[in-house]
Amino acid sequence: MRKILIIMISMVTLAGLSIGATQTSAFTNSFLVSSFSEVAASRTISESSVTSPDLNYISHGQVDSYVIQPGGGAATISQTIESTAQNYNGLGGGATFSSKVTATDVTNSYIIMKGTSTAEVCNKQDNSKIKSQTFGMGIAKPGEGEYSFEVNGAQKTTSDMVLALAPIVDYTKLLDKELIVAFEQIPTEFEQTPDILQQEVNFNYATSNNQPTYYGYDFTSTIAVDDTMCSSSMSLSHINY
Amino acid sequence: MRTILIGILLLTSCMMCTDARISLEMSYYNSDDDMSMSLEGANLAFDSFCTLEPHSLTYSNGGSSKQPQAEYSYSLALNGETTFSSAETDSGMFGWSGNVDAGGDLGLDSLKVSTVSAVKDGSLNVAYGNDDLKVQEMVEAEKSGYQQQAQLSPNTVFSKGSGSTLQPVTGLAEILLASTKQSSFDTTEIEDDTTEKGEKSESSNALKTGSANLESSNDAAESTTSSDAGSNPESDPASSESQSQGIRYTINVQNVPKNKQGTIDSDVMGRTEAQWATQVKSESDEYYSFGVKTRGIGFAPIDELDMIGQATGFPLQILPPGNVKISYKDKTDSETSESWDPWAEPLEKYLELIDQQSRIFDSTYAGKSTPALWYYIENVYENKIPANIYYNPNLKGLEQYQLSMEFKVSEE
Numbered sequence: 001m002r003k004i005l006i007i008m009i010s011m012v013t014l015a016g017l018s019i020g021a022t023q024t025s026a027f028t029n030s031f032l033v034s035s036f037s038e039v040a041a042s043r044t045i046s047e048s049s050v051t052s053p054d055l056n057y058i059s060h061g062q063v064d065s066y067v068i069q070p071g072g073g074a075a076t077i078s079q080t081i082e083s084t085a086q087n088y089n090g091l092g093g094g095a096t097f098s099s100k101v102t103a104t105d106v107t108n109s110y111i112i113m114k115g116t117s118t119a120e121v122c123n124k125q126d127n128s129k130i131k132s133q134t135f136g137m138g139i140a141k142p143g144e145g146e147y148s149f150e151v152n153g154a155q156k157t158t159s160d161m162v163l164a165l166a167p168i169v170d171y172t173k174l175l176d177k178e179l180i181v182a183f184e185q186i187p188t189e190f191e192q193t194p195d196i197l198q199q200e201v202n203f204n205y206a207t208s209n210n211q212p213t214y215y216g217y218d219f220t221s222t223i224a225v226d227d228t229m230c231s232s233s234m235s236l237s238h239i240n241y
Numbered sequence: 242m243r244t245i246l247i248g249i250l251l252l253t254s255c256m257m258c259t260d261a262r263i264s265l266e267m268s269y270y271n272s273d274d275d276m277s278m279s280l281e282g283a284n285l286a287f288d289s290f291c292t293l294e295p296h297s298l299t300y301s302n303g304g305s306s307k308q309p310q311a312e313y314s315y316s317l318a319l320n321g322e323t324t325f326s327s328a329e330t331d332s333g334m335f336g337w338s339g340n341v342d343a344g345g346d347l348g349l350d351s352l353k354v355s356t357v358s359a360v361k362d363g364s365l366n367v368a369y370g371n372d373d374l375k376v377q378e379m380v381e382a383e384k385s386g387y388q389q390q391a392q393l394s395p396n397t398v399f400s401k402g403s404g405s406t407l408q409p410v411t412g413l414a415e416i417l418l419a420s421t422k423q424s425s426f427d428t429t430e431i432e433d434d435t436t437e438k439g440e441k442s443e444s445s446n447a448l449k450t451g452s453a454n455l456e457s458s459n460d461a462a463e464s465t466t467s468s469d470a471g472s473n474p475e476s477d478p479a480s481s482e483s484q485s486q487g488i489r490y491t492i493n494v495q496n497v498p499k500n501k502q503g504t505i506d507s508d509v510m511g512r513t514e515a516q517w518a519t520q521v522k523s524e525s526d527e528y529y530s531f532g533v534k535t536r537g538i539g540f541a542p543i544d545e546l547d548m549i550g551q552a553t554g555f556p557l558q559i560l561p562p563g564n565v566k567i568s569y570k571d572k573t574d575s576e577t578s579e580s581w582d583p584w585a586e587p588l589e590k591y592l593e594l595i596d597q598q599s600r601i602f603d604s605t606y607a608g609k610s611t612p613a614l615w616y617y618i619e620n621v622y623e624n625k626i627p628a629n630i631y632y633n634p635n636l637k638g639l640e641q642y643q644l645s646m647e648f649k650v651s652e653e
Contacts, residue, residue, distance in 0.1 A: 022622070024620075030614075031576035039608065041602075041605075041606040043592075043598070043602050045598060047591075047594075051346055066606060071644075079557070111563075116570075118572065119430075129621055129622065129623050130622040131619070131620065131621045131622070132615070132619070132620045133587060133618070133619050133620075134617070134618040134619075135591050135594075135615070135616070135617050135618075136615060136616050136617075136627070137594075137595060137598065137611055137613055137614065137615040137616075138613070138614050138615070139598065139599060139602050139611060139612075139613040139614070140610065140611045141602070141606040141608055141609070141610045141611070142609075142611060143608075144609075147611075148610045149613070149614070150484070150614070151614035151616070153616055153618075154618075155618040155620070157620045157622075159622050177569040177570060177571055177572065178569065178570045178571075178572050179567070179568075179569055180566070180567070180568045180569070181565070181567050181568055182565070182566045182567075183563055183565050184563050184564050184566065185562055185565070186559060186562060186564070188556065188564050189305055189556065190556045191556065192555075192556075196555075200561070201563075203565075212567055215565055215567070217563075217565070219560075219562040219563075221558070221562070221563075223555075223556070223558075225554060225555050225556075226554060228503075228552055228553075228554065228555050230550060230552070230555060230558055232548070232550065232558050232562075233561060234548075234560045234561055234562060236565075237560065238541060238565070241416060
C-alpha cells in the first residue's frame with residue numbers, strides 16, 4: 001500500500017514538471033569544385049525556426065567564401081551551417097559555421113559568416129501545435145570551366161508533446177530586436193601568388209533569451225609560396241557569464 | 242715510451258667580472274686546425290681550458306651570469322666555421338658552454354655550443370646561430386617568465402623556449418569552476434592544465450628545466466590556471482586592476498646564404514594566464530623552421546592578443562584572422578510579432594528569399610552563377626491527446642502475491 005502511494009506521488013510530480021519542449025537541429029552543406037575559374041565564390045544560407053504556442057525562435061545563417069584567381073585556378077569550397085533552436089530553459093539557440101577553401105593561383109581570399117536570430121512571444125494562439133521549419137540554399141560562381149556544385153541538408157526535431165507554458169526567464173526589450181553575430185575574416189591579399197592556399201574557419205555562437213552566451217572560432221591556414229610554407233591557427237572561445 | 246710529446250699547451254683561464262666589462266679573444270692552431278674564440282660581456286663568470294698538440298686540439302669553455310644587468314657576446318670558430326651566441330637581460334640569467342675537438346686519431350672535427358637564458362619579469366634579448374642561420378629572440382615579460390635553450394654547431398641549430406605568466410588572475414579559477422559545472426562549454430583544454438598540474442609540477446617549471454617544445458606545450462612553464470593556487474579574490478581588492486601580465490615576444494630568423502628572413506611577433510598582455518612555447522630547428526642548410534605557440538585564458542577583453550608573421554616573399558600572416566561583431570537591430574514592421582504569423586504558408590516567403598539572394602549574389606560576384614539549389618523542411622506537431630493529469634478516486638487494486646502450503650501425510 002505504501003509503495004503504491006509513493007508511485008502515485010511520483011507520477012503526479014513528474015507530470016507537473018513537464019513543459020512544452022521542442023528542439024530543432026538542422027544543417028546545410030554546400031560543396032563547390034571548380035576546375036578553372038578567375039573567381040570562385042559560394043554562398044550557403046540556412047534558416048531554422050521553432051514555434052510553439054507561446055514562443056518563437058528563428059535563426060538565419062549565411063556563409064560567403066570567395067577566392068580570386070586572375071590567371072585561372074582550381075578551387076574547392078565547402079561550407080556548412082548547423083543551427084539549433086529550442087524553446088525550453090528560455091529561448092535558446094546557436095549556430096556553427098564552417099568554411100574550408102582550397103585553391104591554387106590565389107591573389108585574394110575572403111570569408112564572412114553571419115548569423116542572426118530573433119526570439120519573441122507569438123501572438124498567435126494555437127495550443128495544440130508545435131512547428132519547426134528549416135530552409136537551406138546554396139548558390140555558387142564556379143567560373144568558366146567544368147564544375148560540380150551540390151547542396152544538401154537535414155533537419156531533426158524532437159518534442160515531448162506535452163503542451164504547457166514554457167518559462168520565459170527574462171522578457172526584456174532585447175526580445176524585440178534581431179541579434180546579429182558575425183565573423184568577418186581579414187582579407188588575405190597576396191603580392192606573390194601562393195602555390196597552394198588552404199584556409200578553414202569554424203565559427204559558432206549560442207544564445208539564450210536573445211543574448212549571446214558564447215561565441216568562438218577555430219581558424220587554420222596553410223599557405224605555400226615557393227620554398228616557404230606557413231601554417232597558422234587560432235582558436236578563441238568567448239563565454240558570457 | 243716511443244711517443245714523443247712535441248708540445249702541450251695547457252691554458253686555463255678563469256675570471257669573474259662584477260660590474261665590469263670584459264673583452265677577450267683567444268686563438269689556437271697547430272699544423273692541421275685552427276680555432277678562435279671571442280667574448281665580450283659584463284657581469285659574468287667565464288672559464289676555459291685548452292689542450293693543444295701538433296695534431297689535435299681540444300678546447301672547452303663556458304660562462305654564466307645571474308646578475309640583474311648582464312650581457313655577453315660570444316663566438317667560437319673552427320677552421321673558418323663559426324657559431325655565435327649572445328644574451329642581454331635586466332632580470333634574468335644566461336649561460337653557455339662551447340667545445341672544440343679537432344684532429345685526434347679519427348680526424349673528426351667538431352664544434353658544439355650550448356646556451357641557456359631566462360628572464361623573469363623583465364627583458365631578454367638573445368641571439369645565436371652559425372654562418373647559415375642567425376636567430377634573434379626578444380622578450381618583454383611582465384609578471385611572466387621565459388627561458389630558452391639552444392644547441393649549435395656549424396651545420397645545425399636547435400632551440401626551444403617556454404614561458405608562462407607567473408600569477409593566477411584573481412577570480413578566474415572560481416569562474417572556471419562555475420562554468421564547468423553549469424555550462425556545456427568546452428573547457429577541456431583548460432581543465433587538462435588544472436588536473437594535470439600535480440603531475441607536471443616538477444617538469445613544468447620552465448625556469449628550472451626548459452623542457453617545453455612546440456609540439457607539447459603542456460610541458461611549458463608552470464601552469465597558472467590552477468584553481469588551488471591559494472588566491473583569495475577578496476584579499477587584494479586592487480589586484481584586478483594591476484593584474485595585467487604577459488609576454489611580448491619577437492623572433493627573427495635570417496637565412497644568410499639565401500638572403501631570406503622571417504619574423505614572428507607574438508603579444509599577449511592583459512588579465513590572463515598564459516603559456517608560451519617556441520622552437521627553432523635547422524638540421525642542414527636545406528631546411529629550417531621556427532614557430533611560436535601560445536595559449537591561455539583570461540578576462541575579456543585581453544588588452545593585447547595577436548601574432549603577426551612575415552617572411553621574405555611571403556604575405557603577412559595575422560592572427561586573429563578576423564573580427565567577431567555582435568549587434569542588435571530593430572526588426573522591421575514585417576518582422577514584428579503583430580504581423581508575423583508562424584502558421585502561415587512560408588513557401589512564398591522563401592521563394593522571395595531565393596530570388597533576392599540570387600540577385601544579390603550575382604551583383605556581388607559578376608558573371609555566371611549556378612542556379613540556386615534549395616530545400617525546405619517543415620514539421621508540424623499537433624497534440625490530439627489531452628495531457629490532463631488527474632487523481633482517479635476509483636482506482637482498482639492490483640496485487641502481487643505468493644502463497645504456499647504443504648501437508649505431509651505418512652501411512653503408518
